[in-house]
Amino acid sequence: MSETLHEIRLRVNGIEHELRVPARRLLSDALRGELGMTGTHVGCEHGVCGACTILVDGEPGRSCLMLAVAAQDHEITTVEGLAEPDGTLSPVQQAFAECHGLQCGFCTPGFLTTVTAGLRRDPCPTHERARDMIAGNLCRCTGYQNIVRAVERAATIGTERAATLTTERAATVGTERNATIDTERAATISTERAAALADRGSGVSS
Amino acid sequence: MKPAPFDYVRPDRLADAVAALATPESKVLAGGQSLIPLLSMRLAAPSVLVDINGLPGLDAITVTGDGVRVGALARHTAMLESAEVARVQPLVPMALAHVAHATIRNRGTTVGSLVHADAAAEMPVVLALLGGSLDVEGSSGRRTIGAAELFTGPMESAVGPDEVAVSAFFPALRPGAGVAFDEIARRHGDYALVGAAALVEGERVRVGYLSVSDVPTVVDLTGVAPDDRADAALERLDPAGDIHATAAYRRTLVRVLTDRVVTAAIDDARGAGR
Ligand SMILES: Cc1cc2nc3c(=O)[nH]c(=O)nc-3n(C[C@H](O)[C@H](O)[C@H](O)COP(=O)(O)OP(=O)(O)OC[C@H]3O[C@@H](n4cnc5c(N)ncnc54)[C@H](O)[C@@H]3O)c2cc1C
Numbered sequence A: 001m002s003e004t005l006h007e008i009r010l011r012v013n014g015i016e017h018e019l020r021v022p023a024r025r026l027l028s029d030a031l032r033g034e035l036g037m038t039g040t041h042v043g044c045e046h047g048v049c050g051a052c053t054i055l056v057d058g059e060p061g062r063s064c065l066m067l068a069v070a071a072q073d074h075e076i077t078t079v080e081g082l083a084e085p086d087g088t089l090s091p092v093q094q095a096f097a098e099c100h101g102l103q104c105g106f107c108t109p110g111f112l113t114t115v116t117a118g119l120r121r122d123p124c125p126t127h128e129r130a131r132d133m134i135a136g137n138l139c140r141c142t143g144y145q146n147i148v149r150a151v152e153r154a155a156t157i158g159t160e161r162a163a164t165l166t167t168e169r170a171a172t173v174g175t176e177r178n179a180t181i182d183t184e185r186a187a188t189i190s191t192e193r194a195a196a197l198a199d200r201g202s203g204v205s206s
Numbered sequence B: 001m002k003p004a005p006f007d008y009v010r011p012d013r014l015a016d017a018v019a020a021l022a023t024p025e026s027k028v029l030a031g032g033q034s035l036i037p038l039l040s041m042r043l044a045a046p047s048v049l050v051d052i053n054g055l056p057g058l059d060a061i062t063v064t065g066d067g068v069r070v071g072a073l074a075r076h077t078a079m080l081e082s083a084e085v086a087r088v089q090p091l092v093p094m095a096l097a098h099v100a101h102a103t104i105r106n107r108g109t110t111v112g113s114l115v116h117a118d119a120a121a122e123m124p125v126v127l128a129l130l131g132g133s134l135d136v137e138g139s140s141g142r143r144t145i146g147a148a149e150l151f152t153g154p155m156e157s158a159v160g161p162d163e164v165a166v167s168a169f170f171p172a173l174r175p176g177a178g179v180a181f182d183e184i185a186r187r188h189g190d191y192a193l194v195g196a197a198a199l200v201e202g203e204r205v206r207v208g209y210l211s212v213s214d215v216p217t218v219v220d221l222t223g224v225a226p227d228d229r230a231d232a233a234l235e236r237l238d239p240a241g242d243i244h245a246t247a248a249y250r251r252t253l254v255r256v257l258t259d260r261v262v263t264a265a266i267d268d269a270r271g272a273g274r
């Protein structure tokens, strides 16, 4: 008996993919198998470990607990979609690297997605809230201490980057305003000169 | 493991969902946070999944002075974050904070957890203690199932195989009443070894328990002296032992939690602001 295949469209990291899958295909398997995006890891396959956590419309969800056919209406973000387009690591990724928040790396994609969404909701978590943020994800290597540190470090990097952006933006705004002032001044000068010329002209004629 | 093959439909009208459920061995898919693990472990192998996530209007949470009506597609997270819900029935968020982790709550539905009727789950006990109800629609029309009739056995509810639960109703906390919730779990977010919810209204004292029996169980402790409450509760409960805890340990937890939640609910009733 051949199984019915469904034609579906999945939007993953901003790109739309068309694929044919049976109804029972888990989203985690569609991402890894059909789309070849193996960054999303599969541990327990029943919702407990958190390795397969992705962002569904920006909020964390278990990709092993969603059917690919049921994921069509959503914007999916996987760990592959966290870095900047130029490859710069996101604050959370950079913090995990700096703080040794991973050893074997199996659990890491789930932590990165979970913490990315968590810091969006709570950009400066207390130590307790940082621990709570990752409570639904299991890691068998690190003992969690460095992961908690990475959450806190990511919050700092996020704030610093926002500050840098603000400074850069301020500089840009300043340059833009100066340019505007220059243009306005130039316009005023030319109006004045034109008026002066006109005056002189009228002086001559009178 | 992977789920066994099944057909999949995603109707956009409630009547079509009900019609699809006429197929033998069909099943409703809501948040999937309980059903999909069962499929992957092949503990369930439905012929067709009727995905209700495309039905319009079912994600509403309506709060009135009488209570909270929650639609079948409202996620635990939406209920937990609603200040209106917390104001009218504070026991709902108190208990929801113990339901799994945020990631699971983002997709799991409160109505789904009532239909699923796990005796280890928080919300069935809350509905039973408050005397709430579930509205379902099937081939023979719409009906309301009171909490007392809803939980019929281990993971069994009175919702028929061809019925869609459309909403649940949690009655409001009466003025002067108090509530409390607590549970003991190995790790926060895990299913509780034992959990208890208390409702104190004037002289009336009632406590609902999870994970002590096959179904959510409510015990009336009205008029029982404070020191005798735990004994009185244990007379009506017969906790079993399993891989997570021995029966004796569960009895100890019933004692500890009964005292804690009743005391906290009395304090809550005395508390200002309500
Ligand atoms: C790791 C993990 C930990 C968890 N921990 C807890 C916990 O501590 N406490 C707790 O209470 N829950 C816990 N849950 C379960 C979670 O709360 C579920 O989301 C909830 O029990 C079921 O809701 P759902 O919408 O996901 O239902 P689904 O999984 O979609 O469905 C569950 C069952 O109910 C039926 N059903 C659902 N909705 C309807 C409807 N509207 N009409 C008719 N039938 C319907 C389905 O057919 C199915 O049989 C946990 C889940 C996971 C994966």
Ligand code: FES
Pocket: A041, A042, A043, A044, A045, A046, A047, A048, A049, A050, A051, A052, A053, A062, A063, A064, A065
């Ligand atoms: S693989 Fe999905 S939670 Fe473990």
Ligand code: FES
Pocket: A101, A102, A103, A104, A105, A106, A107, A108, A138, A139, A140, A141, A142
């Ligand atoms: S780094 Fe190995 S499981 Fe977390």
